[in-house]
Amino acid sequence: MIKSQSNKEHVAVERVFDGIGILITRYFRIFTLGIKNVKIKNPYFWGCSILTTLFIFCITYEYDFIVILKLIFPQFFGEFLTVKLVSMSWIIYFLTFLVFSFFLFIPLLGIKEFKNIKKYQNDFDFLSLRAGNGSTPKVIKVIELDENKTRVIIKSEGIGLDKYQSKESDLTCALGQIVENISLCKNPRYISFNLTRKRLPEKISFYELPEVKESPLSFKLGESLGGFEQQTLATLPHMLIAGTTGGGKSVFFKQTLLSILKSTENVQMYLLDLKKGVEMRPFEELPNVKVIKTEQDAVAVLEKLKDEMERRFEIIEAEKVKDIGSARKKLDRIIIGIDEASVLYTKVRSDSTKKDLINKARELTDELSKLSRAAGIHLILATQKVTKETIDTKVQENIGGRMCFRMNTFQGSNTVLGNKMAHELPDVKGRGIWASGNKFIEVQTPFLSEEELEGELAVLSKEYKDKTRKFIGPVIEIINSNTSQELDVFEGEDKKDA
Ligand SMILES: Nc1ncnc2c1ncn2[C@@H]1O[C@H](COP(=O)(O)OP(=O)(O)O)[C@@H](O)[C@H]1O
Ligand SMILES: [Mg+2]
CATH class of the missing domain: 3.30.70 (Alpha-Beta Plaits)
Structure with a gap:
């Protein structure tokens, strides 16, 4: 009987000690969080500090305060402590209370975060x-x-x-x-x-977003939950745009080109649009843009661009600089943009001339993507799917930024991003995942209508005509530029045959 009584007491004492232990660890946890929140710039901290100091000053102004404490907590403030405190000089007496109050006040700064941490810990569990x-x-x-x-x-x-x-x-x-x-x-x-707690808008106009910062080759990515996102092609140095048809690739492609054109006058563009150039037609009126509509022309231009790249490397070498941007002789940046890139790169078995062209195009793109950074040559490829058949894996490895619109399958998303994020996107036009390095951001990309684009390009074109805007040039002329017509005829005859 007596034994069980003492046992119960034992358990109770243990529990009390456990409780005190938990309280103490919690106190120190909150205290350290509070200390971390002590920031010189935090007005809340300064307000509390000043108020506490004033308060302590008021209550310790007379030694009477110790008498009150002795009445309230007779166990703590016994004869010995009271006498010790009263015999102190006032300033030490004041500082003792101030330091003590510090241990009560600092945890107040950490208590909110402590509660938050507990809440999130629950959620993570x-x-x-x-x-x-x-x-x-x-x-x-x-x-x-x-x-x-x-x-x-x-x-x-x-x-x-x-x-x-x-x-x-x-x-x-x-x-x-x-x-x-x-x-x-x-x-x-x-x-x-x-x-x-915020959601992304379902549509955002090019004009609702801020202007891109004045750095060459910069363009708008769109609105993310973190706010406006922009990027410069100069650091990427190549970009891929992927996603199911109707997701917004071409619109994104065109607004990117527009921003780049506006960001610097020293730029030339070669836009390969093998769907007969319909998407890229508005750009044609600019003197520094060439639109290419056939595989033959595409290969011819890629070949010349490769020569240009080699010429630029010679300049880099001769001038002993690290890239064309630092060379004495100023040169235009070159953008090679390919919408529906799979049309150019997807291998065919039957048609042997086409097969050669495709192989050549793949080879040239690989070489350009590998070395062109220093030469100031950048690739932008838009394609529905990314497989090794559509875009060579070697080219894929050199691409620093990817914008992926909604993908119908997990695999589709996985080949572009390495995860399923693009497959899980809501069915909103212009909604994409921007991936660069190991960063993935969901963005609502800027919408730019065809009329708006034409308006903007007309302004740029006039500026080039008036010579208020000048590119260095010259642009590469396409010798075979008539082949597009020839090919049309050729295709026509083909159809007749069939
Ligand atoms: N950023 C956007 N915001 C809103 N709607 C868009 C956006 N981009 C595209 N769209 C709409 O989706 C349609 C298809 O876009 P498009 O760029 O041609 O797709 P894709 O090239 O991927 O097939 C456009 O005609 C337009 O109406
Ligand atoms: Mg398209």
């Missing part, structure tokens, strides 16, 4: 992600970027980035927020999640 040793991801920091956006940083405990990416839709439901971006932190043990 929903995912039931586990490392090999059974440990689960730990939320370690929650940063409120603004009223709609939060960044959550977790310690991954050995669970790979792709595991989180594959659970993105679960995460969205668990958090009740859209997961905008998942990326490794500088220290790859940690992973950062950008979350938002």
